[in-house]
Amino acid sequence: MRFDEAYSGNVFIAAQATYEEADVVIFGMPMDFTVSYRPGSRFGPKRIREVSIGLEEYSPYFDRELGELKYFDALDIPLPFGNPQKSVELIAGFVKKLLDDHKFPLGLGGEHLVSWPIIQEVYKKYPDMVIFHFDAHADLRIDYEGETYSHATPIRKAVELIGGKNVYQFGIRSGTKEEFYFGRKNTNFYPFQVLEPLTEVLQEIGNRPVYVTIDIDVFDPAYAPGTGTLEAGGIGPQEMLLAIRKLANSSLKVIGADIVEVAPIYDSADQTSILAAKLVRELMLGFIK
Helix, strand or coil: CCHHHHHHCCCCCCCCCCCCCCCEEEEEECCCCCCCCCCCHHHHHHHHHHHHCCCCCEECCCCEEHHHCCEEEEEECCCCCCCHHHHHHHHHHHHHHHHHCCCEEEEEECCHHHHHHHHHHHHHHCCCCEEEEECCECCCCCCECCECCCCCCHHHHHHHHHCHHHEEEEEECECCHHHHHHHHHHCEEEECCCHHHHHHHHHHHCCCEEEEEEEHHHECCCCCCCCCCCCCCCECHHHHHHHHHHHHCCCCEEEEEEEECCCHHHCCCCHHHHHHHHHHHHHHHHHCC
């Protein structure tokens, strides 16, 4: 896509920088081709942008406002409907350009498979990276009903790429027995909780580069009903906001992030989209110094 044409639609609140001057590039990945229950997350990026206008530009959590940042909203990557493998290739090419141009990639999904090509490209630039994965689901399957390109497989692919010891999983409360056994044996696996284990592991990682992927269903459905596969027993927004502050105030170098699985069609009050938009604001203000 041509970056000089990206203002043809709604952008995230206060996004005024050009691509060339931006430190952060927000981009959407409108793909939900492999979901196993309720589709609709391909409409998530657009709705997150639309509801962002209701946010304040100031964050009391960081005592900063969006006007202090230079970020560009590239809108959605045009992806071929129904073709997950080609879509993954296009996302990878897009992210490669961002990294080559020294931009912080901030992706909006879309199903969780969209994180996989981002992780691949980030790993090429930061081979000592770790992943912080916040989710209700383990996403550690080799395949889902025979399909390896699935929203149930991205973290297993990441483990095979960068090694399980470099993958930290928080808030997991759903998956197969095999996934839970695999996670406990091969990754840094912290089911059910987020803030307490996160606080503990920050000390051991030092200043390594970190990629953050947040599936919106890490939140309890009471706070985020607009998603494809609901799982009761999740965290509340305050816990994630505190987790972002912990990350931002640590010695870690966050080098990219995504928020996925927002499905506005099930979100009658926009509460899930609004929560995601607030997380976008906090990720930028917390991670971009």
